[in-house]
Amino acid sequence: MRRVRYESTGGPLFLEEVPVPEPGPGELLVRCEAVGVTLPVVRKVTEAAEPIALGGELAGAVTAVGPGVTRFRTGQRVTGLCFGHGYADYALLREAMASPVPDDAGAVDAVALVRSGLVALGALAAARPERGEAALVTAAASGVGHLAVQLARVRGAARVVGAVSDPAKAAFVRSLGADTVVRYGDDGWGEPVDYVLDAVGGGLLTPAVAALAPGGRLVAYSSGGGTVQAYDLLVGAKSVIGFHMARIARGRPELYERWRQELWRLFGEGALRPVVHGEFALEDAARAHAAIESRSNLGKVVLRP
Template sequence: MLRMRHEVNGGPEVLFAEQVDRPVAGPGELLVRTEAIGVTLPTVRKVREGSGPVSFGGELAGEVMATGEGVASFTVGDRVTGLCFADAYAEFAVLNAAMASRVPDGASAVDAVALVRSGLVARGAYEAARVEPGESVLVTAAASAVGSLAVQYAKAAGAGRVVAAVSSAAKAGFVRGLGADRVVLYEDADWGAPYDVILDGVGGDLLAPAVRALATGGRIVAFSSGGGTVEAYELLVRGASMIGFQMRAIATGKPELYDRWLRELWRLHSAGTLRTAVHEEIPLAEAARAHAVIEQRRNLGKVVLVP
């Protein structure tokens, strides 16, 4: 089977394809014939900045070809999606059954990859912010896979003013089409402040201006892998708070809540309230091109590899 790897750190040019044997499902695992694989910014960053080779992780969706010992919740032929932590960029991958969920009838593998993980992060970040009806919400990285769903979810959940922050004016039409009431650029002076809530998917140097854009009593929820620091004084003078959100803590620590959010996402998607945005479907062997799109921040929605 085809699998993508890298041996040294660097840009997209370090990725290469290799032919290897199919993996085997171990206890509690599923062997999945992949139909769609999501490319994420954290994985791209690990290739560029990591201390050594990393196995590509990511969301995937496909058909169960074999089940490991102890798996009772899935059978061969089921269509599933989930987060794979190792060797996800492959024609066949091993997925922990505890991290898998079924793809509903009528939904495509690409829809599943674009909706589930990104939608759960968007949903969870919104929940962490404790948004009250009518409050203003700013979403950074609004053209990303998570951001595009966060904008739509905020509108559907009853937020007042929903503003999309993006890196380029070329993305403005896209985020307006998602329902954003206004679009601001990171380079703008005050981002149209103040905001009751900021859902931040960028981090890094943008954290400081994000905090300054908070209203009195505002909340910023950080869910990116971009790091960054915040001056405590900036929070103090606004009576504001900063919250870190991690989806894995919900998936492993609160499975009932995770399942409820998952059902809600598929219901909203089926109703047309949440629309998945896919920038491009790229052949698996061209994964380097997919990484380049993410690194250059050109994507509008999810970048998906297709074996």
Template sequence: MRRVGYERSGGPDVLELFSAEVPTPGPGELLVKVQAIGVTLPVVRKVRESADPIPLGGEIAGEVVAVGDGVTGYTPGYRVVGLCFGHGYADYAIVAARMASPIPDGASAVDAVALVRSGLVALGAIDAARPEAGETALITAAASGVGHLAVQLARVRGASHVVGAVSDLAKADFVRELGADEVVTYDAAAWGAPADYAVDAVGGELLGPALAAVAPGGRLVAYSSGGGTIQAYDLLAEAKAVIGFQIRRVAETTPEIYRHWRDELWQYFASGQVRPVHTEFALTDAAAAHALVEARANLGKVVLIP
């Protein structure tokens, strides 16, 4: 089978296509014939920054072709989406059965990989803000794989006004089509209407401006892998709150909430309230896919198709 990997850290051009043996599922594992792979910014960053090469894992969707000992509920032929912690950029990949879930009828593997993990992050981050009907929501990275779903989910959760923040106004029409009332760029003097809550996917030097865009008494949910620093006084002066969110913690500590959010997402998809948007690349074009994400030029989810 084919597998994408790298032998030295660096930019997208270090990615190579290798030949590898089809893996064998161990106890509690599924062997999946991969039909779609989600490309995420954290994985792109790891390729550039990791001291030693790591497996390119993450979100995959496809068809179960074999199961390991102790697996119940799945048999060959099931369509699943889940997290692969090993080599996921491949024709076949291993997924722990506990990290997999069925793909409902009427949804494709691409829909699943674009919706489930990114949608779980988006929905979880919004719910962490404890939204109330009629509030104004600010979504940073509003055209990204997570952000474009967060724009839609903020409305589902009752926001009466949604502001999308992006790196380039070329993304504005796309974000408005998703339902945003305003679209601003990060270098704007003000980020639209003061937000009752904001969910920030960017971090770094933009964490401060994101907090400044929140109204007095408002909430900022930070879920970026980009870090960032804010001053305590900026919280005290206007009684603002900052909340950290990590989807992996939810999955591990409160799996019932994780499953509830997942079921909600599929309901929103079936009803048309949430529409995942994606850009497809062939597995052999993984470098181009990484370059698009690294440049933050993607509109919606970037997906590799073996």
């Protein structure tokens, strides 16, 4: 089978031929039909001290199951998070991280919706939204952000603001239901909001906190770091809440599953529309990474083995 890997930090991605892996205890062997490309993986390729396995979200058909697997069978279509080599024709998926794909949904829908949607829904839940509040979503055109814009509206936001790096993305973000679109470098982001869902971090934290109304909440779920001045929180009685999906997946599996079911329900009702920026072949994985690095994507970036 084919698999994408690289040999040194920031090094080129290339295809190699390797044997199809055998599923171990509690594992599924999945023939990959779609693989999601995420910013954390792209960052690790360019920043991690040692090469990593290119994993992430995937969807496809189960072709074999390992000892102890009870929830899935061969031929069943699943989606889930792969911690090993996922940029491949076949990948191993832990049973605990897998969920079934409905019959009326495609593999690309599953990859674009489930993991990114879980992060968006989880970050939104951390903000404790109340109906009628105003929301601001940074990276509003990204794989997670474009779903967060829609979910904020579904959860009752009266006004949704999308923040983007490039004004060329404004029409796309408005098509998702945003009332207003602002650019990161703008002087002020308009009327204050009650909560911010921030996927960028870094220097964007200061204007994000400034955009909050008194008593507002900022949910930080970015791997981009950054610093918030305590005084900026104190004077407006504002708060910053960290959100990390792994903590929910490991410690609150029942909540994780409930969110997953809600995403599929909203998708089935037409209330949530995942958008795919582009579908790339395995040999074009470098181009897929470039789309993420340049922040030019509108929606999810997907590999199609």
